[in-house]
Amino acid sequence: xxxTIAHGGAQGAATVMRYALVMRLIAMSAxxxxxxxxxxxxxxxxxxxxxxxxxSFEGWNAAGxxxxxVPQGQKNADPRCRQSARPVESDEDRELHAHGWDLIGQAxxxxxxxxxxxxxxxxxxxxxxxxxxxxxxxxxxAGTLSPALMDSRTDGALTRVTIESxxxxxxxxxxxxAADPLCCPSRRTTVVFSVGGSPPVLRARSADTISLPAPR
Numbered sequence: 392x393x394x395t396i397a398h399g400g401a402q403g404a405a406t407v408m409r410y411a412l413v414m415r416l417i418a419m420s421a422x423x424x425x426x427x428x429x430x431x432x433x434x435x436x437x438x439x440x441x442x443x444x445x446x447s448f449e450g451w452n453a454a455g456x457x458x459x460x461v462p463q464g465q466k467n468a469d470p471r472c473r474q475s476a477r478p479v480e481s482d483e484d485r486e487l488h489a490h491g492w493d494l495i496g497q498a499x500x501x502x503x504x505x506x507x508x509x510x511x512x513x514x515x516x517x518x519x520x521x522x523x524x525x526x527x528x529x530x531x532x533a534g535t536l537s538p539a540l541m542d543s544r545t546d547g548a549l550t551r552v553t554i555e556s557x558x559x560x561x562x563x564x565x566x567x568x569a570a571d572p573l574c575c576p577s578r579r580t581t582v583v584f585s586v587g588g589s590p591p592v593l594r595a596r597s598a599d600t601i602s603l604p605a606p607r
Contacts, residue, residue, distance in 0.1 A: 440547025442538055443564055443580045448595040452534025455590045461491030461511045462521060462540070472513035483507055483527045495519050501554035503529045504586060508549075511540065518543035524552060524562065526586060526593045533586050534593030536562045544573045560584050566600065575606040 442448070476493040479485050483505055484494055492509035499506040510522035520543065524536040541548045546567040554560045566578035580600040586593045 440545075440564060440566060440580075443547060443566065443582065443598055443600070448598075449538075450592075450594055451538035452593045454588055454592040456532065456534065458486060458490055458525070458532045459523075459535075464512075466511075467513045467515070467517075467520070469513070469517065472517035475517060476510075481505070482530055483525075486532075487525060492523075495522060499552045499554060502557050504554050504557065504560065506536065506552045506554065506560065514543060524549055526560070526584075528586055528591040531590055533591040536582075536584065536593070537564075546576075558585055558587050560586065572606065576603060577605070578602055 473493055477484075477495060477497070479488050479494065481498065484498070484507065487494065487507060487509045492511065495508040495510050498508075505527045507525050507527070508519075508522060509525060510519035512520045514520045519541075521540040522543075523540055526533045526536060536549055536552065537547065539547075544565075544567075546565070548565045549562055550565055551563040552560060553562075560583075562582050562584065564580045564582070565576040566580055567573075567576045568578070571577050578600055580598055582598045583596045584593055585596050
């Protein structure tokens, strides 16, 4: 009898040990998963203007691509913001407006090339938010001047477009460092683009970044 009890006690102890080991492994796995999730949550989000620092540009425009529609989501409901949108003046404007975009600023055009700014939304001061510049050649959409939508007064915000020739244009982007005040970016990047082909496609070719004077 004593022998049977001792044998059963040894089995029970072994079972308890196995159970404890399994629970420990489960707990360690749960901790690892939570740690990985926390690391992802704390990882810095991609900087919108970081593409401007790349040593080589990956093409984000494709020949014959469709004109993108305005992204869905909650918008600034202040009616005064959209009252400042530019009215439709061309077929390209009309096409952008039909896709939900508000036109901003004057279109930049020379010869057969036209660059048009348009925004999906506005910030609290009615500045463009989620905006883009669209380039057309002979009325055909050739691409955008940024691989992602931009926000005013943030790194990578496009501020000026210059058409240099029938095949080339330049765009200037504000560059903000982490410590820069919103009024005063510390750098500016100028990107040279080419446009051509049939159907036309817009491609970034080179970039040059300069430092700007510090605010006084």
